Amino acid sequence: MALIEEPVALPAGAPSAPSTVKKPLGAFTRPKNPTGVVDWLTTVDHKKIAIMYATAAVLFLLIAGSAALLMRLQLAVPNNTLLDGDTYNRIYTMHGTVGIFLVVMPIASAFANYVMPLHIGARDVAFPRINAFSFWIYFTGGIMLNTSWFLGGAPDGGWFNYAPNSGVAFSPSNGIDFWNIGLIIVGIGSLTGAINLIVTVLNMRAPGMSLMKMSVFVWMILVTQFLLLFAIPVITAAQVLLSLDRLYGANFFNVAQGADPLLWQHLFWLFGHPEVYLMVLPAFGIVSEVIPAFARKPIFGYSFMVFSGIAIGFMGWGVWAHHMFVSGMGPLSVSAFSMATMFIAVPTGVKILNWVATLWGGRIVLNTAMLFAIGLVIQFTFGGVSGVSHALAPADTQQTDTYYIVAHFHYVLFGGALFGFMAGFYFWWPKVFGHKLNEKLGKVHFWLMVVGFNATFGPMHILGLQGMARRMQTYDASMGFNRWNLVATIGAFILGIGTLFLVVNAIYSAIKWHQAGKPDVGPDPWDARTIEWSIQSPAPAHNFDVDPQITSVDDFWYRKYAEDENGQLRQVATGAELAQPGNGEGVHLPAPSYWPLVLAIGIPIIGYGVIFSAWLTIPGLAVTVVAMYGWLMEPGDDLDDVHHGDDEHAPELVAATAEGTE
Amino acid sequence: MSDLALNAEHVADAHDDHGHHSSLGLSNAKLAMWLFLGSECLLFGALISTYLLSVANFIREVVAGNPEVIDTMGVGSPIMAEIAEAHSVEPMFDIPFTSASSFILLMSSLTMVLAHKAVSEARYRESRIYLGATLFLGATFIAGQVYEFTAFYREGLTYTGNLFGSAFYTLTGFHGVHVSVGLIMLGSLLYLSMRGRLQQDRAETVELVGLYWHFVDIVWVLIFTIVYLIP
Numbered sequence: 001m002a003l004i005e006e007p008v009a010l011p012a013g014a015p016s017a018p019s020t021v022k023k024p025l026g027a028f029t030r031p032k033n034p035t036g037v038v039d040w041l042t043t044v045d046h047k048k049i050a051i052m053y054a055t056a057a058v059l060f061l062l063i064a065g066s067a068a069l070l071m072r073l074q075l076a077v078p079n080n081t082l083l084d085g086d087t088y089n090r091i092y093t094m095h096g097t098v099g100i101f102l103v104v105m106p107i108a109s110a111f112a113n114y115v116m117p118l119h120i121g122a123r124d125v126a127f128p129r130i131n132a133f134s135f136w137i138y139f140t141g142g143i144m145l146n147t148s149w150f151l152g153g154a155p156d157g158g159w160f161n162y163a164p165n166s167g168v169a170f171s172p173s174n175g176i177d178f179w180n181i182g183l184i185i186v187g188i189g190s191l192t193g194a195i196n197l198i199v200t201v202l203n204m205r206a207p208g209m210s211l212m213k214m215s216v217f218v219w220m221i222l223v224t225q226f227l228l229l230f231a232i233p234v235i236t237a238a239q240v241l242l243s244l245d246r247l248y249g250a251n252f253f254n255v256a257q258g259a260d261p262l263l264w265q266h267l268f269w270l271f272g273h274p275e276v277y278l279m280v281l282p283a284f285g286i287v288s289e290v291i292p293a294f295a296r297k298p299i300f301g302y303s304f305m306v307f308s309g310i311a312i313g314f315m316g317w318g319v320w321a322h323h324m325f326v327s328g329m330g331p332l333s334v335s336a337f338s339m340a341t342m343f344i345a346v347p348t349g350v351k352i353l354n355w356v357a358t359l360w361g362g363r364i365v366l367n368t369a370m371l372f373a374i375g376l377v378i379q380f381t382f383g384g385v386s387g388v389s390h391a392l393a394p395a396d397t398q399q400t401d402t403y404y405i406v407a408h409f410h411y412v413l414f415g416g417a418l419f420g421f422m423a424g425f426y427f428w429w430p431k432v433f434g435h436k437l438n439e440k441l442g443k444v445h446f447w448l449m450v451v452g453f454n455a456t457f458g459p460m461h462i463l464g465l466q467g468m469a470r471r472m473q474t475y476d477a478s479m480g481f482n483r484w485n486l487v488a489t490i491g492a493f494i495l496g497i498g499t500l501f502l503v504v505n506a507i508y509s510a511i512k513w514h515q516a517g518k519p520d521v522g523p524d525p526w527d528a529r530t531i532e533w534s535i536q537s538p539a540p541a542h543n544f545d546v547d548p549q550i551t552s553v554d555d556f557w558y559r560k561y562a563e564d565e566n567g568q569l570r571q572v573a574t575g576a577e578l579a580q581p582g583n584g585e586g587v588h589l590p591a592p593s594y595w596p597l598v599l600a601i602g603i604p605i606i607g608y609g610v611i612f613s614a615w616l617t618i619p620g621l622a623v624t625v626v627a628m629y630g631w632l633m634e635p636g637d638d639l640d641d642v643h644h645g646d647d648e649h650a651p652e653l654v655a656a657t658a659e660g661t662e
Numbered sequence: 663m664s665d666l667a668l669n670a671e672h673v674a675d676a677h678d679d680h681g682h683h684s685s686l687g688l689s690n691a692k693l694a695m696w697l698f699l700g701s702e703c704l705l706f707g708a709l710i711s712t713y714l715l716s717v718a719n720f721i722r723e724v725v726a727g728n729p730e731v732i733d734t735m736g737v738g739s740p741i742m743a744e745i746a747e748a749h750s751v752e753p754m755f756d757i758p759f760t761s762a763s764s765f766i767l768l769m770s771s772l773t774m775v776l777a778h779k780a781v782s783e784a785r786y787r788e789s790r791i792y793l794g795a796t797l798f799l800g801a802t803f804i805a806g807q808v809y810e811f812t813a814f815y816r817e818g819l820t821y822t823g824n825l826f827g828s829a830f831y832t833l834t835g836f837h838g839v840h841v842s843v844g845l846i847m848l849g850s851l852l853y854l855s856m857r858g859r860l861q862q863d864r865a866e867t868v869e870l871v872g873l874y875w876h877f878v879d880i881v882w883v884l885i886f887t888i889v890y891l892i893p
Contacts, residue, residue, distance in 0.1 A: 126690040126694070127690070127694065191698075191701060194697075194701075195694050195697045195698055195701075196694070198693075198697055199690050199693045199694050199697065202685060202686055202693060203684045203685050203686050203688065203690055203693055204684070204685065204690075205685045209685075229697060229700060229701045230700070230701060230704050231704075232701065233701050233702065233704040233705035233708065234704055234705075234707075234708050236705065237704075237705050237708035237709055237712070238708065240832075241712060241832070244828065244832060245828075248821065248822070249821070249822035250821060250822060250828035250832065251716075251822070251823075251824060251825045251827075251828045252712065252716065252825070252828055252829070252832075254825070256730050257720075257723070257730060257731055257734075257824055257825045258719040258720060258722060258723035258728060258731060258825060259716065259719060259825055260715060260719055263712060263715055263716075267708055267712075270708075
């Protein structure tokens with residue numbers, strides 16, 4: 001049980017053989033049994049961190065969503081003067097930036113953090129403190145980015161901030177500096193998170209769980225984290241170059257000095273295209289769990305699902321320039337990237353086919369989670385097809401920078417990724433909170449979102465093909481855009497209300513559950529397939545009492561159901577009978593720590609210093625350095641308890657299980 | 663039951679992962695370091711590409727005699743004329759000097775390996791000598807870089823003046839920062855060792871710092887080749 005992380009450089013408190021002195025250096029202590037707020041601020045439990053990720057993402061979703069509604073209000077009628085051009089620029093830039101970096105990616109992290117360790121039968125992630133740090137740095141970095149609203153204006157160059165338009169000459173406020181520094185800081189969290197989760201998947205699987213026995217969800221998380229690992233440094237490099245240009249007068253995008261601003265587009269999209277896959281693949285993983293659970297069939301073509309995910313991961317690196325067909329990069333590049341883009345539709349199509357084939361002939365349970373999953377399959381297919389139409393370069397030159405593009409990527413990101421996340425919320429809610437979300441409200445939630453979503457983004461296809469340019473603050477009544485813009489605005493408000501229903505349902509269900517005296521939902525309320533349902537709900541802090549032994553994909557299902565002599569699948573046990581009792585006696589969990597939070601506070605202060613005044617970097621650096629050395633020198637959490645073997649925890653349970661299996 | 667026993671035995675054998683179960687037989691920390699270095703490859707890849715593109719554009723402008731560019735190293739700078747004539751930024755560089763400092767940095771990789779070997783064989787006094795030597799060689803390289811930057815600045819190559827200056831100082835500066843971070847880690851190791859807290863069971867920590875250090879060296883081999891030797 002690898003619960004104790006070794007800090008990369010200097011493991012002061014690593015569990016050790018007798019040769020090294022065990023006394024902790026200095027007076028750094030770990031918080032002891034904290035409660036309440038302190039518990040949340042210092043926790044290193046992957047499950048609590050996941051809940052914080054999701055909560056923070058929903059808060060940022062309010063910002064991104066309000067920005068979207070403001071834009072739709074502005075565009076509801078022609079020649080509207082609700083927002084001036086400058087404000088409008090800032091609002092669409094922040095809508096995209098917050099939506100992508102602070103909403104969609106963190107919700108994916110929330111699912112990865114909560115579910116992935118449970119799916120592989122681990123007690124926590126490989127580096128629990130780094131996990132806490134990944135969350136806190138995302139949160140403080142996100143807040144820093146959003147303080148730009150009050151400190152001279154939000155960024156205004158669009159979420160991809162094309163050079164040289166993003167230079168000081170065209171964007172003199174500090175907004176784009178906040179965009180650069182804020183996202184570099186958020187990127188640190190993504191990078192440490194990616195390393196942490198990859199190590200966890202590769203190194204901490206339960207006995208018997210070979211790579212091809214992992215759930216499709218875990219595979220998609222693994223592919224996603226590899227994409228992050230290699231994409232984040234590219235955007236970081238680009239943002240560093242732009243910051244150096246803007247803050248220190250470098251010339252990387254200075255056309256007067258002969259610079260080629262196309263460099264920015266290449267660097268940005270070399271990150272940006274893997275980025276779109278790393279937003280949607282976690283949702284693919286979630287649906288690949290939800291659909292088999294509620295079609296009551298194994299996933300169709302497991303290995304095809306896995307390898308198509310890996311193929312998307314690889315091919316995602318070879319298609320970035322399809323964002324640049326109108327940049328004049330030459331016919332050879334255009335045709336190469338055009339073909340690569342058509343090819344990447346193949347593994348995506350494989351996935352769609354396999355979901356449909358999983359549904360085919362299944363005894364389908366149409367609950368809210370399943371509805372959202374089916375919603376993803378259908379709406380993502382729409383988005384995928386309009387995506388292929390961008391691969392055709394001649395068509396793309398007509399569509400670039402029109403609302404057709406806006407419609408396309410919202411169909412894959414909202415209709416795809418966010419619908420998948422909603423399916424995940426409904427599916428795993430009982431495992432996280434011990435009660436289901438209300439189904440009636442859930443169905444209202446689903447239909448409001450479907451109607452609102454399609455009413456908002458469906459008409460944008462037409463507007464785009466009519467030639468309405470994106471990012472334009474208004475349009476003239478004579479241009480013929482009036483009707484569909486009004487429809488889109490009405491749709492957006494339905495969609496906004498629909499999305500809020502997640503919060504409404506969460507509160508309503510919790511109140512109902514408390515009023516009913518907190519009835520136990522049971523370990524396996526859906527009669528589902530994977531091993532997270534073999535532990536109590538909500539999941540106990542130590543996850544598994546003993547390491548599960550894995551023999552197949554959907555291991556838990558095959559412990560519940562076995563073939564009889566006629567080859568019919570018969571239930572041999574219920575989930576509740578098989579579930580582990582949740583006795584954590586003797587399990588050693590990593591101790592909480594203050595330092596991840598302190599470190600995550602120090603770094604944004606340096607960021608403010610870089611933007612406003614070098615003097616501010618001094619306290620920032622001080623906090624950061626103290627936090628780093630505090631982190632390294634705080635006592636390891638295993639001091640009295642060194643060198644447990646893997647299975648020595650809860651020895652009486654191990655003995656009991658062993659007797660049972662013999 | 664026999665499975666469990668086997669597993670426990672396997673764990674007891676796996677020296678460097680501190681008794682934790684690991685599916686790959688590689689410790690978590692080492693795997694994490696390799697992944698981090700993989701990520702760093704892309705960072706330097708992006709910076710090196712930027713350098714190549716920027717220098718090509720710079721030379722094109724100098725050769726074409728762009729008035730915005732031609733005086734950015736001082737009016738009538740002789741080096742600018744040489745660059746225009748050579749169609750390359752090579753006249754800027756002092757190859758023998760940089761070769762020497764590159765050699766010093768590469769030698770520090772050797773002492774790093776020896777330091778790791780010494781710690782894992784419990785020869786602590788030697789390990790301190792090798793750690794100190796690595797620290798010294800790395801610091802010498804950084805001193806050489808400071809000297810080189812100063813010399814270039816005196817010749818008129820400023821950070822903000824032209825594309826070449828921005829690209830050169832950024833790429834080599836990024837590498838210099840990486841070396842400096844390595845120096846801090848080496849210094850911390852040396853301190854731990856002198857306090858008697860860097861013993862055989864912590865050999866992996868030295869190995870991790872070593873991985874990082876070798877990576878930084880390899881990146882310098884690339885930068886030296888691309889920036890200095892084939893301009």
